[in-house]
Amino acid sequence: MKLNEQELLSIEGGIKYSILAIVGAVGIFIAGVVDGFLRPYKCN
Numbered sequence: 001m002k003l004n005e006q007e008l009l010s011i012e013g014g015i016k017y018s019i020l021a022i023v024g025a026v027g028i029f030i031a032g033v034v035d036g037f038l039r040p041y042k043c044n
Contacts, residue, residue: 003011
């Protein structure tokens with residue numbers, strides 16, 4: 001089945017959710033780094 005040009009333009013991707021996931025992952029990473037500097041624990 002082939003899609004015509006109008007149908008191809010109406011396809012929505014998951015780019016919004018991808019950006020949200022990337023921003024969330026960066027936020028969690030930064031929170032971990034800050035936590036590591038503020039509360040450094042030795043490895044057992």
